[in-house]
Amino acid sequence: MAGEGTTTGYRPGYGASGPGALTPDGCAVELYRRLPVRDEPEVIASVAPPGARLLELGCGAGRVTHPLVARGFDVTAVDESAEMLAEVRGARTVRSPIEELDLAETFPVVLLASFLIHAGDPEVRRGLLRACRRHLAPGGSLLLQREPADAHDGLPRERHDPGFTTRIVSSVPYAEGVRQVRAAYVFPDATWTQTFLSRPLDDEGFAAVLAEEGLRPAERLSEDGVWWRVVAA
Missing domain, CATH: 3.40.50.150 (Vaccinia Virus protein VP39)
Incomplete structure (x- = not known):
């Protein structure tokens, strides 16, 4: 796997891991390019x-x-x-x-x-x-x-696309009316994770x-x- 990416710091409740540049809201540039x-x-x-x-x-x-x-x-x-x-x-x-x-x-x-x-x-x-x-x-x-109506239901779940897999790993309460979601994107040569907040x-x-x-x-x-x-x- 490629090396971990870098960022100057995440917003509260947000995070990311994986190779390349990572933005403060947990987005990986190379992932979004792919x-x-x-x-x-x-x-x-x-x-x-x-x-x-x-x-x-x-x-x-x-x-x-x-x-x-x-x-x-x-x-x-x-x-x-x-x-x-x-x-x-x-x-x-x-x-x-x-x-x-x-x-x-x-x-x-x-x-x-x-x-x-x-x-x-x-x-x-x-x-x-x-x-x-x-x-x-x-x-x-x-x-x-x-968001889809079932965005926070039936987790974890996976979606398989040509060349990679998306996993919605978890959605847990974070604050009143807010959930913290963790996702992973798995490619043959790299994996990225993204953690973010969502208000349904x-x-x-x-x-x-x-x-x-x-x-x-x-x-x-x-x-x-x-x-x-x-x-x-």
Whole structure:
């Protein structure tokens, strides 16, 4: 196995292990470079006008960015990790924590993927949604991902993809309404672990946290209820 990665320190409740650069929220740059794109480009393209300007918040290493660029979208990709942004090609890149982002411009489509709405700290979640609202053009769509309804049930469990295995190892109470999740990604030549916090949201809670920031759910975009289109209230 390759050597362990490095970071300057983790946020409380977060952690990671594995080779290469590791971000404070427990994301490994090399892991995110390897992870395959799934249905995200198709879901986004089903809503976004052809060639639209997209603001992607938390782009990571460009896993979703690159297929969107290939489809002709004009992507502004935002991440707080310089190491992540160094992997992004073909998009305008901005290094910033999402909560602090203020580009003084708006976009017809804003993306908040990777279940970021489930941030364990409610103030972080509010900051994320305020950034989305701040950059959403009149009549625009915020496309975001919710956790699957069974995200914290039936653990441990595995998912096998070509070339690697994802293990959701555990989900345990961490604070009121918050769970600490541990995942492992096993490749033939390396293993990464990631520990993070999640605040589960049922449908009522989902609508409530959006309403706090002047947003409302408009349309479920995937049968599993993970992808949603959100608009200004």
